[in-house]
Amino acid sequence: MLDCTPKEIIERSGGVINPAKTCQPIGAIYAALGIHNCLPHSHGSQGCCSYHRMHLTRHFREPAMATTSSFTEGASVFGGVSNLKTAIKNVFAIYNPDVMAVHTTCLSETIGDDIPSIIKSAEVPEGKLVIHANTPSYQGSHITGFSNMTKGMVNYLAEATLENKKERLNIIPGFINPGDMREIKRIADLMGIKFIMFPDTSGVLDSPMTGQFNMYPRGGARIEDIKDAGNSKLTVALGSYASSDAANLLERKCKVPAVTLNTPIGIKATDNFIMTLRQNFIKEVPYLLEEERGQLVDIMIDTHYHFHGKKVAVFGDPDIIAGLTEFILSLGMLPVYVLTGTPGGTIGGPQGIFEKEITNMLTEAGIEGKVKAAGDLFQLHQWIKNGPVDLLIGNTYGKYIARAEDIPFVRVGFPILDRSMHPYLPVVGYKGAMRLLELISNALLDRVDRDACDEDLELVI
Amino acid sequence: MEKAKADNFSITERKDFILTKGRQKDQLRCGEDSIAGVVSQRACVYCGARVVLNPVTDAVHLVHGPVGCASYTWDIRGSLSSGSDLYRFSFSTDLKEHDVIFGGEKKLTLAIAELAQKYNPKLIFVYSTCIIGVIGDDLEAVCKAASKKYKVEVIPVQSSGFAGNKSAGYRAACDALLRLIEPKTIEPGFYKEKRKKSINYLGDFNLAGEVWIIKNYLKQIGIDVNVAFTGDSSYEALKKATGASLNIVQCAGSMIYLANKMDELYGIPYLNVSFLGIEDTAGSLRKIAKFFNDLEIMRKTEELIKNEKTKVSAVIQFYRERLTGKKAAIYVGGGFKAISLIKQFKEIGIDVVMIGTQTGRREEYETINDMVDDGTVILDDANPSELEKFMMEKGAHLLVGGVKERPLAYKLGMAFIDHNHDRKHPLSGFVGAVNFAEEVYSTVCSPVWNYVTGTGAAFPAPQRAKII
Numbered sequence: 001m002l003d004c005t006p007k008e009i010i011e012r013s014g015g016v017i018n019p020a021k022t023c024q025p026i027g028a029i030y031a032a033l034g035i036h037n038c039l040p041h042s043h044g045s046q047g048c049c050s051y052h053r054m055h056l057t058r059h060f061r062e063p064a065m066a067t068t069s070s071f072t073e074g075a076s077v078f079g080g081v082s083n084l085k086t087a088i089k090n091v092f093a094i095y096n097p098d099v100m101a102v103h104t105t106c107l108s109e110t111i112g113d114d115i116p117s118i119i120k121s122a123e124v125p126e127g128k129l130v131i132h133a134n135t136p137s138y139q140g141s142h143i144t145g146f147s148n149m150t151k152g153m154v155n156y157l158a159e160a161t162l163e164n165k166k167e168r169l170n171i172i173p174g175f176i177n178p179g180d181m182r183e184i185k186r187i188a189d190l191m192g193i194k195f196i197m198f199p200d201t202s203g204v205l206d207s208p209m210t211g212q213f214n215m216y217p218r219g220g221a222r223i224e225d226i227k228d229a230g231n232s233k234l235t236v237a238l239g240s241y242a243s244s245d246a247a248n249l250l251e252r253k254c255k256v257p258a259v260t261l262n263t264p265i266g267i268k269a270t271d272n273f274i275m276t277l278r279q280n281f282i283k284e285v286p287y288l289l290e291e292e293r294g295q296l297v298d299i300m301i302d303t304h305y306h307f308h309g310k311k312v313a314v315f316g317d318p319d320i321i322a323g324l325t326e327f328i329l330s331l332g333m334l335p336v337y338v339l340t341g342t343p344g345g346t347i348g349g350p351q352g353i354f355e356k357e358i359t360n361m362l363t364e365a366g367i368e369g370k371v372k373a374a375g376d377l378f379q380l381h382q383w384i385k386n387g388p389v390d391l392l393i394g395n396t397y398g399k400y401i402a403r404a405e406d407i408p409f410v411r412v413g414f415p416i417l418d419r420s421m422h423p424y425l426p427v428v429g430y431k432g433a434m435r436l437l438e439l440i441s442n443a444l445l446d447r448v449d450r451d452a453c454d455e456d457l458e459l460v461i
Numbered sequence: 462m463e464k465a466k467a468d469n470f471s472i473t474e475r476k477d478f479i480l481t482k483g484r485q486k487d488q489l490r491c492g493e494d495s496i497a498g499v500v501s502q503r504a505c506v507y508c509g510a511r512v513v514l515n516p517v518t519d520a521v522h523l524v525h526g527p528v529g530c531a532s533y534t535w536d537i538r539g540s541l542s543s544g545s546d547l548y549r550f551s552f553s554t555d556l557k558e559h560d561v562i563f564g565g566e567k568k569l570t571l572a573i574a575e576l577a578q579k580y581n582p583k584l585i586f587v588y589s590t591c592i593i594g595v596i597g598d599d600l601e602a603v604c605k606a607a608s609k610k611y612k613v614e615v616i617p618v619q620s621s622g623f624a625g626n627k628s629a630g631y632r633a634a635c636d637a638l639l640r641l642i643e644p645k646t647i648e649p650g651f652y653k654e655k656r657k658k659s660i661n662y663l664g665d666f667n668l669a670g671e672v673w674i675i676k677n678y679l680k681q682i683g684i685d686v687n688v689a690f691t692g693d694s695s696y697e698a699l700k701k702a703t704g705a706s707l708n709i710v711q712c713a714g715s716m717i718y719l720a721n722k723m724d725e726l727y728g729i730p731y732l733n734v735s736f737l738g739i740e741d742t743a744g745s746l747r748k749i750a751k752f753f754n755d756l757e758i759m760r761k762t763e764e765l766i767k768n769e770k771t772k773v774s775a776v777i778q779f780y781r782e783r784l785t786g787k788k789a790a791i792y793v794g795g796g797f798k799a800i801s802l803i804k805q806f807k808e809i810g811i812d813v814v815m816i817g818t819q820t821g822r823r824e825e826y827e828t829i830n831d832m833v834d835d836g837t838v839i840l841d842d843a844n845p846s847e848l849e850k851f852m853m854e855k856g857a858h859l860l861v862g863g864v865k866e867r868p869l870a871y872k873l874g875m876a877f878i879d880h881n882h883d884r885k886h887p888l889s890g891f892v893g894a895v896n897f898a899e900e901v902y903s904t905v906c907s908p909v910w911n912y913v914t915g916t917g918a919a920f921p922a923p924q925r926a927k928i929i
Contacts, residue, residue: 004547010579014572015554016528023529045591045622046495047505051533054864063845063868070495071623076595083497090498094846106527107591107623110561137527138556138592211913213849213872341528378550397535400549 003404005381017378018397020315021341023137025103026052027145027175027242029066032101034199035153036220039097040066043084043113044105059415060178060205060423065215067091067100071107080113088122088130095215098223099129103149106137129223131156141342142414143241143317146175150246153198157223158230160254165233169195169281170256172246174239174263174319175414176428178206178219183426184238184264187274190289193281196225196232206423230254234280236273239263239319240353241342263319264428265436266327267296292430299437300331306441306461308332315339315380315394316413318354318373324393324412325358327433329365331440336369336389338362339380344373377401391444408443412436475499479840479847482833490841494626500844502792502865503819505622507590509630512538513715514586514618514637516666516691517699519545521582523552525569525600526590530622531555539883540666540692543673552576556592565598570607577611583696585615586637594621614696616640627794628714628820635719638690642702642723658753659685661705663720663731664712664797667692671889675736678769678890682750682761690716703727707752709734709745714795714820736889737801738808738897739770739777769891777808780898785810787905790857792817792848792866793880796825802861802880803832809898814855817843845869859905874913876904 025042029052032040042049049068056064067090069075069083084102091100102115115132124130133152135145150172171188173181181202188195203219229235229250237247237260247258259280264273271293278285310333314321318340328335344354354373362369370383381401384392392402395413402409416422426432445461452458477490495501507530515522515538524531531553542548554572556565573585585607589600600617608615618637620630660679665672672692679686687705688698702723708731710720720731732752734745743766750762789811791802796818803813813833817840818825829839838851848869852860860870863881870877878900880888886896 004550004580006579010575012575014568014570014575015523015552016531018535018551019528019532019553019555021528022532023527025529041498045505046501046503046626047508047622048529048591050502050504050508050865051529055533057865057868061868063865063872065500065845067498067500068495070497070499070501071591072494073624076591076623086496087498090496094499105591106529106556106561107595110592110595136558137529138558138561141528209872209874209913211874213845213869215846 005378005385005404007382007385009382009386016341016376018376018381018400019341020339020375020377020380020397021141021143022055023106024135024140024142024145024148025105025137026055027142027147028101028103028133028135028149029053029064030056030142030175030201031146031149031153031199032103033064033204034201034220035099035101035226036204036218036222037098037216038220039091039095039100039215041087041091041100041102042066042068042105043080043087043102043115044069044071044107046070048105048107055415056205058417061420062205062207062423063213064205067095069108076107076111079111080108081118084113084115084118085122088119088124092125092128097128097216099131101149101152102130102132103135103145104133105135109134109136109138129156141317143175143319143342146242147245150199150243151249153226154229154246154249154253157226158250158254159227160230160256162231165256166228166231167194167281168232169193169277170229170232170235170247170250171195171197172235172237172243173197173200174237174242175317176238176263176320177423177426178202178204179422179424180426180428180432183429183432184273187289187429188277190286191274191277191281191283192286193277193283196229197221198226198229230256232256234259236261236276238273239322241318243319262326263323264432265320265323266433267293267300267330267430268326269323270429270433289430296430296433296437299434303437303441304332306444309334310390310444311336311388312391312393313337313339313380313384313389315375315377315398318342318344320413322354322357323428324436325361327436328393329361329367331437333391334367334369335362336367336387337380337383338369339372339375341376342373381405391440393440408447410439410443412439475847478842479838480830482830482835482837482839495842500846501842502844502863503842504627505591506625506627506630506633507588507620507622508534509627509715510588510618510620510634510637511630512666513631513634513691515548516540516542517584517586517694517696518542518548519582519695520548520584520586521550521552521576521580522548522586522588523554523572523576524588524590525554525565525598526556526588526592528553528555530588530590538666539668541668541670541673543693544695547580547582561592561596564596565593566603569598569600569603573603573607573615574611577607577613582613584641585613586618587615588618589621591622594624614641626820631715632718635716635722638699638719639722639726641696641699643700644703657685657704657706658683658755658758659687659705660707660709660749661687661702661723661729662689663708663710664716665689665692665736665889666712668884669887671736671887671893674887674890674892678742678746678765679749681765682746683755683758684749684753690719703729705729707732707749709749711735711797712795713797713825714822735797735801737798737893738805739773739891739894740808741801741804742890742894743770773891773895776895777898780902781808781810783902783906784898787811787858788814788856789859789861790815790848790852790855792843792860792862794819794863796821796829798880800825800828800832803829805894805897808894809901811859811901813837814857815840815848815851817841817848849873859901874910876901876907876910878904
């Protein structure tokens with residue numbers, strides 16, 4: 001069933017089959033939802049906005065609010081200027097956000113609407129803000145869109161107003177779940193470091209039941225904090241694809257030094273994160289974190305024999321799978337296929353960075369594997385057909401491959417449409433690594449139990 | 462009809478789209494474009510076309526545009542197949558900046574070539590997206606050339622997102638289907654001579670296997686389903702659509718255009734039916750039997766209705782007793798579904814206090830107005846704040862809607878059922894009525910709502926008092 005992928009590898013150049021990415025605007029909406037009292041706005045047809053809200057709602061199981069310019073044929077011929085002006089007026093009149101975050105779509109980009117000049121000439125009520133990001137769907141992926149909107153926040157909001165920088169850290173967390181953002185904040189708190197996180201979707205897309213529908217839940221980065229980010233002494237960008245650009249812009253604009261680290265998934269990347277904080281803020285690592293790390297290592301040792309030598313295929317967003325690949329290697333597993341749908345370079349910048357980074361990790365571990373950016377799941381499936389793996393890690397769309405090839409499957413990344421809890425429970429930090437260990441070992445051991453003959457079924461594994 | 466209190470809306474343009482049923486005879490405005498800057502629950506032309514055509518199981522559905530449109534519609538329809546699974550794959554030309562500047566025809570030609578070679582399909586639908594409408598790729602020409610070259614039917618679907626709303630997409634899909642059907646024209650009187658007891662079933666997408674249930678009923682009363690549009694359909698079956706002597710139309714919003722066209726071109730008459738709820742199912746079966754004017758069919762129909770009703774009545778009664786007095790709010794895609802839901806809720810003792818659709822037509826809103834009680838709020842193309850306002854005002858216990866409405870209802874501490882793509886069991890026919898009642902009961906009467914206190918999910922008042 002659902003096995004329409006032939007084994008024989010075919011070279012293709014006419015588009016994708018079963019994409020491992022989606023378009024920029026959804027990333028822009030997700031980032032914008034990480035500002036408190038912000039309403040994302042999609043400048044394009046209403047279908048785009050509808051799909052993004054639907055997709056976010058399916059992943060987070062929360063309302064995802066955004067407005068649309070509702071392009072019609074007229075707007076597509078004459079430009080969307082009046083649509084956006086009307087939209088700005090209506091958004092503040094009806095929904096009264098503090099900030100409206102406009103992003104473009106393939107349609108408005110192709111028509112060539114000049115968003116900054118439209119914003120300038122629009123009626124924006126006193127004390128309210130409109131920010132924007134260009135997010136053409138025909139470039140990059142949802143990760144690029146997240147990066148661009150985060151850059152837009154720096155561009156419009158961040159200011160350096162003080163002579164001396166504050167003893168404070170900016171954290172740009174990247175396209176990760178609210179639970180992950182909470183975990184990163186917990187670690188920074190435990191280190192005793194003052195910080196600003198933006199965007200921050202915790203408390204927005206994991207908001208508690210209150211019996212009321214709040215268009216703007218309590219969470220999200222405060223606008224005054226994002227403004228003040230220009231006065232911090234350091235920015236840590238977690239993930240080079242989702243976060244680097246904004247951090248670098250902040251460095252150029254406000255002279256806040258930027259450091260890019262891998263998303264802290266797994267022991268090594270979490271160590272790096274904590275060491276960076278310790279060095280820059282001259283703080284002791286509290287015992288609680290040492291204890292968590294020790295527990296993680298303890299568990300890794302207790303269970304390593306389940307993992308050793310197992311072949312794994314990993315796919316998803318580049319920042320996430322860089323961390324996952326590193327963690328899998330630390331367990332003695334063999335990530336033989338690593339694939340992302342996001343292009344592996346930057347627009348107008350160097351290409352092939354993703355392949356290089358991951359290939360280096362594999363080479364260092366003495367493993368030969370296939371690594372691909374801008375790939376699709378059809379290709380991953382073909383690889384697996386030609387060289388089977390013991391485990392598949394990725395988003396929900398991996399379930400077709402997992403079923404067709406009967407491979408244990410662990411869901412990590414975006415989107416996850418067929419399970420719950422992922423927005424709340426982190427995969428970052430030492431605690432997150434423990435959770436990953438649980439997910440991976442449960443998947444592998446459930447399979448051992450399932451496949452065991454009666455006489456081989458073991459009580460103790 | 463009395464205009465609903467619109468004072469609370471800062472947006473006066475929305476006033477005419479909302480009514481409270483009363484004595485005056487105002488008309489509800491509908492079928493117009495959404496206002497820029499609102500949180501619309503509506504989708505686009507491409508979405509409409511895609512949901513109608515997607516259940517054609519053995520077709521390659523190639524989305525021509527940047528990747529997003531294909532990503533978001535990858536296997537979300539929930540329509541089941543008894544044959545091919547090809548429709549559950551996601552194909553996109555994944556246009557890049559270069560293609561947008563220089564045109565996407567080359568990449569499209571290449572994509573069709575590769576897919577034709579790889580899958581050897583009989584049918585490829587090529588969907589146009591927003592950007593194609595703007596850069597002006599000649600879809601017709603590319604598809605025609607590819608059809609000829611690879612001996613496969615390649616049909617363009619003119620579904621640029623901005624060119625109207627979802628209904629325009631339904632129409633684009635119907636146009637694509639019409640190009641498939643053969644022969645292209647038929648002599649007048651053809652069907653009078655050779656009328657067989659075979660029908661086409663339009664407007665059922667086989668979500669959770671619903672087409673199969675209805676096919677089975679029809680078989681029991683001696684009628685064959687020639688082909689369903691488009692649930693569990695295939696290239697070969699759709700091609701032979703003219704072999705039927707009657708079209709029955711369930712989801713009129715998406716399929717009435719096709720039914721009219723088939724009447725016009727092939728002289729196949731159509732009947733509107735609905736298999737949602739016990740009364741509608743029974744009524745529709747009788748209507749079909751009457752059309753064929755065959756005593757044997759009529760006898761079998763009555764027998765089937767009697768048997769099936771007997772099977773389900775006790776269960777329905779069980780739920781009716783437990784649900785009577787509850788109030789429901791409805792916000793769905795089309796008018797047909799909204800109308801059926803009012804009846805379905807009546808069968809289990811629930812009153813509808815708010816009802817709206819994304820794309821309902823004027824005559825459907827008139828029917829709705831005739832069916833509901835005084836005081837019921839009727840609204841077109843509502844946004845979440847409107848839904849919230851009226852659901853709370855009217856004291857609804859339950860919302861029926863789609864993906865985006867679910868978390869809204871939950872946040873308000875309100876039960877929810879999905880009557881859209883995310884439904885997990887069939888809601889059609891007699892068995893569907895039982896599933897419907899069960900689902901309503903399982904959500905409305907779930908113990909989880911007990912933990913939502915008046916002040917939200919805070920600690921209940923007495924406990925807090927003790928702590929202090």
